[in-house]
Every structure is written in structure tokens, then in C-alpha cells.
Amino acid sequence: MSNIYKINNEKFKGISISYNLTLPIVKEKIAENSVLASVLSKGSKNYPNQNEIDRFLSWHYGSNFETSVEKIGDLYNIEFKFLILNKKYLPNNEDVLDNCLRFMNDIIYNPLVNTSKFDSFIVKREKEYIRDKINEKKDDKLRYAVQKTEELLCDKEPFGVFVYGREEDLENITEESLYRRYIEVLDESMVTVIISGNLTGYDDIDNKIEEVFGSKLNSRISCNDLIINNVNDSYNENIQYFEEKVESTQSVLTMGLKVKDINEDEVFPLIVYNAILGDTPSSKLFQNFREKESLAYTVRSRYYRYKNMFVIYAGIDKINYNRAIEVIKGELNSIKNGNINEEEFIASKQSIVADLLEWYDSKVALQKMLLSNLLNYKNTDMNLEDIISKIEKVTISDIIEVSKKVEINLIYFLGGEKSV
Template sequence: MRKRIFLIKREIKGSKFILLEEVGSLDRLFKRKTLDNGINLYIHSIDKFKTITVCAFIHQNLDKSTATRTALLPFVLKRGSHKFPSSRHISVCLEELYGADFGADIIKKGERQIIQFFIEMANPKYTASEDKILDEGLALFKDVILNPLTEGTAFKKDFVEQEKDVLKRNIEALFNDKFNYAIERCFQEMCKGEPFSVYKYGSVSDLPEIKSEDLYDFYKMVIKSRPMDIFVLGEVNEEQIYEKLNSLFSNERQEEKIASTVVVKEVEREKFVEEKQEVNQGKLSLGFRTGTRYGDEDFYALVVFNSIFGGGPHSKLFQNVREKESLAYYAFSRLEKSKGLMLASCGIDFDKLEKTIEIIKEQLNDIKEGRISDYEFESSKKSIINSYKEAEDSPAMIISLYLDGIINSVEESIQEIIEKIRNVTKEDVVKVAQKVKLDTIYFLNKK
């Protein structure tokens, strides 16, 4: 394992100290600074990309009572600000910035609901604008987040009502997307009573109660008190970026730490949940508790286990459930690494339910008993390593991986992750597999 090296440098800015911290080992990506108001700033200057990507993440504990209001905020905010009072004004500005890309959304990581804003713009060195494109892009980014368009002491009512309707349709659209609906419903049944069961966009039933005045008050509380991270990735001058963002994001804050609320439960018995709808294909989801989360010593053994189990065409689910037994139209598994869950999903004929469950359980038992071929093992590690190498070519993926690390108190580079994958043995996989327990079987059947 590489030795972790932390470099701390203190600089004078007026009467205040600015902390510059190189996060992790020498080949790690981001340097961390703290703005005067407590916002965490992560900067990685790299000439690999011809763009500059800026992301802001505002963290909130996932909670049923606030999920819908939180989900509504980014969509209302990106409708317009004081300086850019409509979507058209924002679009015109982005076009003038050589077609910059801007957006906002909600992401769910473990039991956190995170508001995300991003802007990706051309690096000024590849344009004739010098620093103008960066300054104007950052000004737009800041204005949308911190200076929303208001009417008195409320968000613009039209924006709120229109975005409530859009959010309602987005939530309802999940019902028509049977592939993802079955996965979400399995997690909901499996984690009933836990924050993780809450859908990232909240609930339609909460929308009628949300008024523009109350939502604006909620926004002010979130901006003032919730942890916020800003990432900058691209070829930039780190000190200049700090100065620009420290000046732009100078709003008064009294940050409150959000507690980790990860719920770990022992599996007492398998649950079976069946739901009937007008569908032409059965959707089977199996939820497992792995007993291992990102940050645990055996996490990367679990990553390899998941790949062997259902992580690609080399996997046991694909080869045996889909190909050999012809039981499924698709079959795969995936991890929810911040929560310690694994989900297997299949599309099957309605009369093949019992046989499919039996064969899936056999695949898990085979791994637990060490029946892992060299092909399965080596193909799994190669597939995982290639995925991480591909992530190095995507600014969004680099930032997402590092955000995962922040949430789970893990500091490691992609190269360190790859080295850990390479070091996983079959014995490690068998050992971590012993902790994997089937919790919930969810089947979407025909009426």
C-alpha cells in the first residue's frame, strides 16, 4: 500500500489563515481548501481536459419529512435568478460561454440526499476570451445557487407551481419504468422504516402542501446550515480559483454537521413481496445485506464478489441464469456501497419465478463454497479495473468517486483502488461472501 502523505501549508490572507491540504498521497487528485464561511473547496488542476468542471453538492440527511422539499429546490433554483430571471436568460448566457453546460439534480448516496449543481465550460486558454469565460461562468453558477428569483419573501410562485408539476410527473414516471420500479420497490420493502427507503425525489402526496413562501424559508435554512462541497476540475490556477470562489460564495453560514444515520440490520428471515400490475414480463429483484460498506477493509473483496455474482457477461448470473438455464431476459447485480446492500435483478417469464430464485441462490452458495473458476475471477477483476480506468477519462466520474470518499471518510486515488482490486484473492472473496444474506425477494407479477 502506498504511504499516505499529507501536506499542510498555511498562507496569510488579511488576518485569516487559509488551509491548503493535499488530500491523500502524492498522486491523489484534489487539494482541499476551506472558504471563509466554511464551504469545502476541492481543486484539481489537470491539463488532461480542455474543459473546466465545477460542481456544488449540498448535503442533507435523507428524511421522509424533508425529501420532497429538498428534491424540489434544485429545479426551482435553475429556473432563474436575479441576474438571469428566466431559463432563456440562462441559456443565452451559456451559449455566449461557448456552449457551456449547466444543470441541477438530486442524487442519493447511502442515506444522504444531495442537491447537485454543475457547470462545464471551455477552458479559457482554448478560446479568445482569456478569463472572461471562467469569471462569467462562475458568476452564473453562484447567482443560480445563492440569488434565486423571488417575489417578496417567497420564490416566484409560477416557478414553484410549474416545477411541482414536473416533479410530480417525474415521480409518477417511475411507475411506468418497470425495470427501475422493481428495483426501487425492493429497496423500499427491504429497508422499510429506514431512511434509505425514501425515494430520492420524495413523494407526490407531499407536493400539495408545499407553498412558495415555505419553500423559500426552507431554502434559506439549507443554504445557511447544511454542509456544502464545491469541486473544480480542469487546468486552473488553484490560488486564483480559491480567491474567485471565496469572493462569490461569501454568504453568511452557520454550518451544522449532519450525523451518519446508516442503519445496519441483521437478516432474521427472508421476506417475499409480490405486486401485481398489467405487465408483460415479470420483474424479479432480490435484496441482500452484505455486512460490508465502503471504507471497510474487505470492501474491495465485496466489489470482486459482486462482479463474479452478477457484474457482467462473465458472471454467474449471466452465464447460468440467463444463458445456461434460459430463465431470464437479463440478469445482473449491483452494490449500494454506502449502505452495504446488494441487489440482483432479472426479467423473467411469470411461470419461472421459483426456478429462477433457486438458481440465483445456488450461484451465491457456489461462491460461498469457493466454486469460482479462474475465468470468472480474472474476468471480474479485469472488468472492474477497466471501469476505473475509464472513470479517469470523465470529470464527472472522478468527482463522483471522490464524493463517495468524502461521505464515507475514505481518501484514496483511482490508482490505489485499482491496486486494491489487483490484491484481492479468491480466499478474500469467499470470506466476504459468508456475510452476504438474502433479505427480501420482490416480484412484479401480472394481474
Template sequence: MKRIQFSESVFLNLIESDKFKTDYFEINLILPLREETASYAALLPQVLRRGSKKYPQMSDISKRFDYLYSTGFSARVTKRGENQIVSFTADFLRESLLPPGEHLMDDVFETMRSIIFEPLVNDGAFKAEYVESEKKNLIDAIKSIINNKNAYSMKKCHEAMCKGQNYAVSESGKVELVEKIDGTSLYNFYKDFLSHAKIEMFYTGTCDENVIKNHARSLISDIKSEKLYDLHSERFERTRDKVVEITEEMEVAQGKLVLCFRSGHTISDEKYSAYALFNNIFGGSPTSKLFENVREKLSLCYFCRSIPDAHKGILTVVSGIEVANRDKAQKEILAQLDNVKSGNISDEEMSSAKNDMINSYRSLCDSASDISTWYLSRLLGGSGKTIEDVIDEIGKVTKEDVVACAKATELDTIFFLKGTLTDGGEEE
């Protein structure tokens, strides 16, 4: 990957690849994750894609991209640690495959510029109809998380663990704050956001570097950058006298048991690859200790896996269980962690985990979007390593490195969603 800096706040990342029939471009606008602005940032891209000055209706935008050889366009909001990311992407046919004389890229960038930077505004406000419609959609989405019991339980555990920290804020915002937004306040946020956001652009394809640089510069040419947001994620290092335990009852058949640990490791650490390998061995793969023992051997859960947050320094174990197995499942999860801490790792487990991770990293190159997401995550975490760098590191991790990572992992918070129905059932 080649990284080009346009200004203090604007970067273009070029990934040369002839693997795809389409070129891929992504622009990410990044701000700190804060409760007072998260709802605005979550709503903004959905309102922008409803219509622009040149393409005032969603149907106009859709027709435009259909005309551009069915170019794919998307908008999304995510979070990495304590940063919120507003992303717009375009996936369009490679110019070498177009009829002679066609220059699709010019039109794709022009259309993206229109949607993102030339919005439909009247008297200093976004169109009220679009704002109210997208507010309803966003509120429905926020409320619907309770229908995904795994995501809901993890969210509740993280909120309890990181209470008072920005990590506990949802990238989707809060219902009561979304309800207060109107066209004027959203447009005021939009203007302020553009002038302070860090911008990371990614291009994957075969086009000439200078052509892409010119298109990228043109895309953001109207942005008048001021002082850049202070972007960082605080490593979770809070210590407690005792583990926090929370139980919530719900009319469902299955229980959800979530254990959150302080991992002591983030992506900025020189040896984070060792922690990633520890996670794979502990609970991050189908051959992990949690899967093989808690699920397969002892049948204490329907599923059980560990998920690290490489930006915050948290490891989350989530499992779906019969309510009656709650204590047994928790005890066995912790026993498997102790197994790794004690060095009970076979050569076969080490080899299997390394192969699994190396294959996963190599498979990233099968998707232009996945490549960009991976590099963006690394850049936000303060790491400039390439995929090949990390693959090389994984191969060099020792059993002693894995044991050290396990020993740094300490239980902090437990959330148990206790199902009150008695008819049993598989994962919900």
C-alpha cells in the same frame, strides 16, 4: 486529488487534468435524507434554475450560458445511502483555448452564484409561477417511475427491506408532500438548508490553484453556516427469522424478480474492494455467474445483474423473467451465490473480474463528471482512497477474500412484480 478545507462544512477538491478541452466545476450541497425535507430538496434546484434576481427567466439564463462559449450548466438531486445531494455543475471552455484577454471563468462563477445564491424572491417567497410549474414536473416524474419496471421493483423491494429507515425515502420526495409546498415554505427551507448543509466542491482542469480557491470562496461567501447537519448512513444489519416475500401483480408481460441481501460491507470497510470484486464475479459483469448461467446457459431470464449499495450495506439482484420461470430463476440465483460461497471460482474468473474492474476504474478518468461523482461517493462513505489506491487493492484481492464476502451475503427480502399479460415479450 488535493482536498482543501474552508470551514467545518465547506471543502474544495482539486483534480488536476489536462485531458479535457473544458474545465469542470461542481458544487454539492448535502443534507440528511428525510421524508419531511426530501420533497423540498428535490424541488429546490429546479425552481432556482428557472430564474434568478439578475437573470429572471430561464431564457435569460440560457442566453447567458450560450454567450459564455456554450457553457454547460445542470442541476440534479441524488442520494448516497441516507444522504440527499443537491448538485449544480458547469462545464466550460478551458481558458488557454480562449482568445487573448478573455476570462471566462470569472463570468461562469458569477452566473452560478446568481442562480444558486441570488434567487428570484419577492416578499419572502419564490415566484409562484415557477414553483407551481416545477411542482407539476416533479410530481409527473415521481409518478412516472412505475413506467420503468426495473426501477419500480427495486424501489418497492428497498422500501420493504428498509421500512422505517431513512434509506427507504425517495430522493424525489412524495407526491402528497410536493403538493403542499408553496413559494414561502420552499424559500424558508432554502434558507435553512444553506445554513446547515455540508458543501463539497470539485474542480477538474488546469487552472491555478489559488485562482480556483478564490472563485470557490467568492461563490459561497454569503452563506452563514450554523450547526452542520448530522450526516451518516446506517449500515443495514437487521436480522429476520425468515425472508420477507412480496408479490404485486401488474398488467405487463414480463415479471421482475428482485432479491435484496444484507451484504455486511460498506465503503468505509478497509477491504471493501474485495466485496466489489465479489459482486463482479457474482452478478456485476457480462462474465459473471448470474449472466453466464441464469441467462446464457439456462435461459431463465432476459437479464440478471447484481447491484451493491456501498453506503447502506445492501446487495440487490434484479432480473427480468417469464412469470412461469419465477421459482426456477430464484433457485438458480441463490445456487450461484452458494457456488461462490463454496469457493467455486476459477482463476480465469478472478482474472477476468479484476481486469474488468481495473478498466472500469481507469475509464472514470475519461469523464470529469464521473471522477467527481466517484470521489464524492467515497468521501461521503468515509473513505479517502484514490482511484489508484483502489486499483492497487483490487489486484491484491484473493479468492479467499471473495469467498468471505459471499458468506457474509444473506437474503433478506424478495419482491416479485408478476406480469398478468400472456403475450410474452423482451425487457420492458
């Protein structure tokens, strides 16, 4: 079967099995998708409540089962993930794979549905849960400010919406509508199964997966049908300013930046640009904004490769607002003016490569890379070595060139009221 991928490494003791439903989405449906994922994970026909699920997992030596949702660019992904131990490491070499696969199939494809309706109590509870998740995002000021900046930058695209959706879209979700959505999601999703870990003694794992999931693996949708970036070409000529008040000791300043007219090859120079700008302790922002100017403890830049944009964020004192903007603008311009020295350039590349090499030690990082390549390049030909070699080929002039395409779109301030 072509949509089952295996990544074997004997140094691990565990096996991670990731079952992904990836689909295009409109903003209004994100909340419903997150409620759906949440409801599915709370019970199935054979495991009707969380108590039964938890007992099943504990009995299988604490095998871990998680359902999670994420946005990959403008796509939505619902992931069901099992972490089990290779039988070699379990008492009496007990093999838990078959039971766990059947359990997973039950959770995804045999939900608690009667007469085309989900269980009404669970739907009500999980709607409340998602509402809480949406409302509590503000409790972490830094994360909230970054999320808000993403939203402002991508006001027309699904990516701009918080991963759990918008509160106003929760109201109309019912047991019936959620079931209709479930059928739609199954129909509109690409199925990808990625197995990563110690597969010694599990040569036939793909056959077992086919046996358990059968034709459900043959999704109508393939990666060619999935568009990772619904490009939004609206660039602001002037910087827009936003401010929100909050009661806190520290304020958060963010900047949203967009990259104009880039081609696929420029992604790698942009990754290095991000490291030089603010993603490592050698970066210009860390060195100048934090170390020289003492303006912040946290200052960082983040590059969104699928959305061609950046967010810079810093926790600052309110009185330093103007100075902070001045320093960040200064660093952005300094790169545009070619001010990158050999030392910081090499350091940044080395630090990216070192981070990439560490993926070899993580079952989950390898799974994530595979799925993201599949969605982005429509095949899984590119491996970690290829990515590393593309990073290594980046030159200083490549970075200066791409830096000229990076423009500040908006400045957002989450202002603390308490004076320190």
C-alpha cells in the same frame, strides 16, 4: 480555502465546476428538497426565467449548467454543475469563467424570493413536475422494480425513499415553507466545490471562486457531522415475498440482500463478490441465468457499498418465476460453498480495475469519487490508485468469507399480465 478541490488534467478541453450542498435528511423532507432544487434552477433575480438562463448559456458557447439531486447513502446532495471550455479553445480566447461563476452564485444564493416567499407560479409548476417524476418512475419497469426493492429493504432509512421524494409529502409545500426549507438547507449543508478538467491558465481559479462566493463557502457543517449510513439492524429471519401486478409483456424479478456485521475492510471483497455474482459478463448470473438457461436478456446484481446491501434484478417470463429463483439461489450458495475458480476471480478483478482506470478519462467521475471519499472516509486521502490496490489485494478466501454474510431478505416480483 479547504473545501475547494482541484483536479487538473491538460488532456481535456473543458472544465467542470461542481458546487455541492450535502446534508442529512429525513424521509419526509426529500420531496421538498427536490422541489427546492428544481425551483432554484428555474430562475434567479438576475435570470428570472428559463429563457434568460438558456440564452446566457448559449451565448457562453453552450456552457452547460445543471442542477441535480442524489442520495449518497442516507445523505442528500444537491449539485450545481457548470461545464465550460478552457479559453484556449474558444474563438479569440474568450474567457467565460467569471461570468459563469457569477451566474452560478446568482442561481444558488440570489433566488426569486420576495418577502420570504418563492415565486408562487414556479413553485406550483415545479411541484407538478416533481409529482410527474415520482409517478412516471413506474414507466420503466426494470428501474421501478429495483427502486421498489431498495424501498422495501430500507423501509426505515432515508435511502429507501425515491430521490424525488414521496407524493404525499408534496401537498403541504408552499412558497413560504419552501423558503424556510431553503434557509434550512443552506444552514445544514456542507459546501464542497470540486473543479476538474483542463486548468491551464486558471491557476487562480480558487481565488476567483472565493471572491464570488465569499463567506458562503464557510459552511457550519463539516464532513464529520454527516453520517452516510443510518444503519438499520432489522434483518428478517425468513425471506419476505412481495408481488405487484402490472400490464407488460415482460416481468421483473428482484431480490434484496443484506450483509450482516461487516467491517470497513470488507467493502473491497464485497465489490469483487458482486462482480463474480452478477455485475460482469463473466459473472455467474450472466453465464448461467442468461447464457445457459436463457432465462433473461437482462440479469444483474448491484452492490450498495454505503448501505451494505445488494439488489439482483432480471427481466423474465412469468412462467419461469420458480426456476429463476432456484437458479439465483443456486449461484449465491455456490459462492458460499467456495465455488469460485481462479479464472473468474481474476477476470472480475481485472474488470473492476479497468472500470476504475477509465475514471481518469472522465472529469465528472473524478469529482464524484472525491466527494464520496470525503463523505465516507472524512478526508480525501484515498485516491484512485489506493482503491485499485485494495481491490488487487482481495483473495478468493476473503470473498468466500464475506459471501457468508450475504443473506436474501426479500423477493419482489413485478408481474406481467399479458401472456406471450
